[in-house]
Amino acid sequence: xxxxxxxxxxxxxxxxxxxxxxxxxxxxxxxxxxxxxxxxxxxxxxxxxxxxxxxxxxxxxxxxxxxxxxxxxxxxxxxxxxxxxxxxxxxxxxxxxxxxxxxxxxxxxxxxxxxxxxxxxxxxxxxxxxxxxxxxxxxxxxxxxxxxxxxxxxxxxxxxxxxxxxxxxxxxxxxxxxxxxxxxxxxxxxxxxxxxxxxxxxxxxxxxxxxxxxxxxxxxxxxxxxxxxxxxxxxxxxxxxxxxxxxxxxxxxxxxxxxxxxx
Amino acid sequence: xxxxxxxxxxxxxxxxxxxxxxxxxxxxxxxxxxxxxxxxxxxxxxxxxxxxxxxxxxxxxxxxxxxxxxxxxxxxxxxxxxxxxxxxxxxxxxxxxxxxxxxxxxxxxxxxxxxxxxxxxxxxxxxxxxxxxxxxxxxxxxxxxxxxxxxxxxxxxxxxxxxxxxxxxxxxxxxxxxxxxxxxxxxxxxxxxxxxxxxxxxxxxxxxxxxxxxxxxxxxxxxxxxxxxxxxxxxxxxxxxx
Numbered sequence: 001x002x003x004x005x006x007x008x009x010x011x012x013x014x015x016x017x018x019x020x021x022x023x024x025x026x027x028x029x030x031x032x033x034x035x036x037x038x039x040x041x042x043x044x045x046x047x048x049x050x051x052x053x054x055x056x057x058x059x060x061x062x063x064x065x066x067x068x069x070x071x072x073x074x075x076x077x078x079x080x081x082x083x084x085x086x087x088x089x090x091x092x093x094x095x096x097x098x099x100x101x102x103x104x105x106x107x108x109x110x111x112x113x114x115x116x117x118x119x120x121x122x123x124x125x126x127x128x129x130x131x132x133x134x135x136x137x138x139x140x141x142x143x144x145x146x147x148x149x150x151x152x153x154x155x156x157x158x159x160x161x162x163x164x165x166x167x168x169x170x171x172x173x174x175x176x177x178x179x180x181x182x183x184x185x186x187x188x189x190x191x192x193x194x195x196x197x198x199x200x201x202x203x204x205x206x207x208x209x210x211x212x213x214x215x216x217x218x219x220x221x222x223x224x225x226x227x228x229x230x231x232x233x234x235x236x237x238x239x240x241x242x243x244x245x246x247x248x249x250x251x252x253x254x255x256x257x258x259x260x261x262x263x
Numbered sequence: 264x265x266x267x268x269x270x271x272x273x274x275x276x277x278x279x280x281x282x283x284x285x286x287x288x289x290x291x292x293x294x295x296x297x298x299x300x301x302x303x304x305x306x307x308x309x310x311x312x313x314x315x316x317x318x319x320x321x322x323x324x325x326x327x328x329x330x331x332x333x334x335x336x337x338x339x340x341x342x343x344x345x346x347x348x349x350x351x352x353x354x355x356x357x358x359x360x361x362x363x364x365x366x367x368x369x370x371x372x373x374x375x376x377x378x379x380x381x382x383x384x385x386x387x388x389x390x391x392x393x394x395x396x397x398x399x400x401x402x403x404x405x406x407x408x409x410x411x412x413x414x415x416x417x418x419x420x421x422x423x424x425x426x427x428x429x430x431x432x433x434x435x436x437x438x439x440x441x442x443x444x445x446x447x448x449x450x451x452x453x454x455x456x457x458x459x460x461x462x463x464x465x466x467x468x469x470x471x472x473x474x475x476x477x478x479x480x481x482x483x484x485x486x487x488x489x490x491x492x493x494x495x496x497x498x499x500x501x502x503x504x505x
Contacts (some may be wrong), residue, residue, distance in 0.1 A: 004348030
């Protein structure tokens, strides 16, 4: 076991492994390209639909069912199936399609539920103040749904990074190729080194998105502004937004389970 | 149609394939089911004490939830590869990886279930002279059962899907057939194995749903009275290591 760790370290610190067509840097670029493009496409496709449905209060069963189906479908199977269809002749296309498909469920479900979770009395108050549907949407519902929308984007991003790794098993590029190549060469240090790189990238992306989510939270800014005015503690609205991986997620899985049960 | 068999034309759906390779398909399915069942069972056996520990001692709660969450973030291919030096190319490697993934879902659900037990129920049991163990076994765990089983369902469904990645070390059940089918562009095999995977996941989910209904008859009565339980923010995260 220690051999593998020291071997992996040696592999990682050998500069030759970082360069060239099969090097870490090229694979990393491929990986980030897949992730970025697919996440952007998935957001453009899923978020407007989810936000609109959430605003109108329709299609909840659809949102939840899609994400449940997404959980049951093996990523590897979809990748391989797409690869051996005629689509497989178009280079990266099977990977890109599979990644978009897997990025959509968390985006859809989180954004939809985020919109539905907005307190109805707040929405009614806004309407009572004479806000139009559009204004309620952009000034009330969207900021309040923001934390969950961001959770969706984060979940989706992590999932795409993970799925892009599996693309290597279907013969496509990305960081997973370092691992699969290691397996083919029976080179355990390379397998472990590749796994470390992938793991670090996944965790890094998670952390970056958590931080970005907090920095850009519209409610946080609003809260601190009012806090300055009233010199009141700000922990109120921040709490909901600030615990993305903590207690807020706890029931997650359970809730989703019972949602499946109801549908 | 000429007299060519569908194996020669490499059709997507091929009865001939099922006839000639049924043994291979059955073996892979059995392996898939075994790996899933063992993983979820071990996951549950580890998650329960972890959840109890996290609840009893708040100092442990943060680290336990944190570590399991971080594990959940790791891509499956990386997870299996990182375990390679420890277990070598074995089924134990796949099972360990899957157990680590299931922990996140299971620990959180058990914890949520236990925390949702009404304080009145605890008080009443204590008043009746229940000790901590009896309280746990006869009051708290049964009341936490719906959340626990919901967690088991999610963990099982995602484990069925994730098992396929074990194909990288040849212990992926149906995943191994899928990966072999890729090398040989054997369409019937890839499609059959993929569809079987989804069927397995759905069947497992329905089976556990049935178990849940049988074990927790009181939740149904409750549901009739309050048909629309509020959907928590909780419902939202649909993470799934791929």
